[in-house]
Amino acid sequence: MPNLVSDFTTGRYDVGFQTKMPPAISAFLRALILPMLGVLVFTLLWSFSASKIDTSLGKFPGPGAVAEQVVNLYNEHQASREKELAFYERQEQRNAARIAKDPTYIPKTRTFTGKETFVDQIGTSLMTVLSGFILAAIIAIPLGIAIGLSKSLNTAINPIIQIFKPVSPLAWLPLVTMVVSALYVSSDPMFAKSYIVSLITVTLCCLWPMVMNTSVGVASLNSDWTNVSRVLRLPTLTHIRKIVLPASVPAIFTGMRLSLGIAWMVLIAAEMLAQNPGLGKFVWDEFQNGSSSSLSRIMTAVLVIGLIGFMLDRSMLLLQRWLSWDKSTQVR
Amino acid sequence: MEPLLNISKIDMVFPTPKGDFTALKDVDLQIQKGEFISLIGHSGCGKSTVLNVVAGLYNPTQGGVLLNDREVLEPGPERAVVFQNHSLLPWLTAYQNVELAVDQVFAKNKSPAEKKEWIEYNLKLVHMDHAMHKRPDEISGGMKQRVGIARALAMQPEVLLMDEPFGALDALTRAHMQDSLMEIQEELNNTVIMITHDVDEAVLLSDRIVMMTNGPAATVGEILHVDLPRPRERLALAADPQYNHYRSEVLTFLYEKQRKVEPISTKTKDSAIKTDVKSTA
Ligand SMILES: Nc1ncnc2c1ncn2[C@@H]1O[C@H](COP(=O)(O)OP(=O)(O)O)[C@@H](O)[C@H]1O
Ligand SMILES: [Mg+2]
Secondary structure (H helix, E strand, O other): OHHHHHHHHHOHHHHHHHHHOOHHHHHHHHHHHHHHHHHHHHHHHHHHHHHHOEEOOEEOOOHHHHHHHHHHHHHHHHHHHHHHHHHHHHHHHHHHHHHHHOOOOOOOOOOOOOOOOHHHHHHHHHHHHHHHHHHHHHHHHHHHHHHHHOHHHHHHHHHHHHHHOOOOHHHHHHHHHHHHHHHOOOOOOOOOHHHHHHHHHHHHHHHHHHHHHHHHHHHOOOHHHHHHHHHOOOOHHHHHHHHHHHHHHHHHHHHHHHHHHHHHHHHHHHHHHHOOOOHHHHHHHHHHHOOOOHHHHHHHHHHHHHHHHHHHHHHHHHHHHHHOOOOOOOOO | OOOOEEEEEEEEEEEEOOEEEEEEEEEEEEEOOOOEEEEEOOOOOOHHHHHHHHHOOOOOOEEEEEEOOEEOOOOOOOEEEEOOOOOOOOOOOHHHHHHHHHHHHOOOOOOHHHHHHHHHHHHHHOOOHHHOOOOHHHOOHHHHHHHHHHHHHHOOOOEEEEEOOOOOOOHHHHHHHHHHHHHHHHHHOOEEEEEEOOHHHHHHHOOEEEEEOOOOOEOEEEEEEOOOOOOOOHHHHHOOHHHHHHHHHHHHHHHHHOOOOOOOOOOHHHHHHHHHHHOOO
16 A cells, blocks of 8 residues: 555656656646545545444534535525625614604614624634734744844743743633733723634734744854844844844744644634634534534534635745745745 | 055964864064955965954954054954855845945945946946846856955955955856956956965965965965066966966975875864865865
């Protein structure tokens, strides 16, 4: 079996392929066909083993059940949107009618309070992970640069980073929840408390990898480049802007990609744990629901979580390719 | 005549984990305006250290460097450096690399249009005007070194310091770069200190060749005046008895007087020195 796989990947089996076609096309086909083959084999294995697993909530969901739920979840979302539209339309009509009768009437507007659909939850999770990530970057990159530039600052802060780095952000969750409840009091909050809690959790887990990578990138600045800067007598700020920052862009991006990946995983867990809106809550609610379709809906969520994680990583990679001068960055 | 640059009785001691290491002892050298000086010596003797002291990147343990009678205490653009490893910023184009220097050095006394003209003039001087807007990873090693030289020249330095500027280039490119440098010298008549381990290069380019003794505690061994008329032609010189005399003087110094005594069981560091010297012979 292992032999067969390696024969496939080394291309020993497509000799006929290469003799007939120019290498560029054959390489393209291989890049297309091999992943498709992988997905196909996985789907077959999944389908086969799913049919063998019985749970108290029925059979383990196979590809078919998931496909069905994708359609269902989308339709539910559409239906909810229509309901919402209808609700606002009715409200507007009602208000218009009353104003027509009594011009002094001040119309009341209520917001629609339907249950959040799967698509809504995806939106919430994405919003949370991105805003938490951006907040972390705003804190971590300047801090990392400062630590990288100053040996004394590094010595002072390093123990703190080393202690907090291995702490799972989920351990912070209760503390964050309590602190946010205590401090974030406002009669008309701009953001929901749950959103703030999730956001801080994401920020906490993005912070350390970004600070570490940035500071290491800055500290290992090529000494030739610092010498150029010294010979030119660049002022500190120009030195940071023109030399330090661009030079550490590859390291900064490594930290950002790393932390975005962790953040996405942690956020889903945090949402499950804290019952905060998002994909994690969707999974947990379905699990609590325990209907016959629950497992297939959870399986759908799992795949969507994976796909989004993959897309987030690819987007970071594209951003890195676009912004970084170091084009040798690995694609993996 | 008062020298432009006075390297006065320099000692350089590096503190190392195994105790102090005296790299330079009593290095003394006076350089006139417009002179082209080569520093030659075996690898590891302390040539780069001398250059770094003049650049202000190192502070000497004893003695000091005077430029126009003012002590050198820190690096500055009036002592521009061309580093051995081009040291261009890889995220900037050739033009932008030179621009960084020009913006800094002429911040106040050149208008944007004048700056642009000055950057282009210097890139043209090193024959890089056709690839101004390429990044370092898109051009060859020789071209990178040209841009490095253009960047240094654009600072309009009083002394141009070059640390084995052509050391990493193949022989043909190196010859080409040497010709370019002579051409530029003819036009600008800069004061130059160039480190080299190439005997031909030293004789071809220099007014004086400063030969350094082996370290530790390296110092100036001999100084050779090269009185060959300029412009110099490498082909014509090959058969010139005067040229060959200078050449053999330097070779004698390096391989007889300052021969590296190499024990049989050399460390990797020492064997690197050996290959380095072979290429010059
Ligand atoms: N920063 C430093 N710390 C300790 N030793 C150094 C340092 N820089 C150079 N040296 C030592 O000084 C000697 C001369 O080095 P260098 O000037 O680079 O030689 P060269 O340029 O002639 O090859 C070498 O033995 C080197 O190991
Ligand atoms: Mg050196």
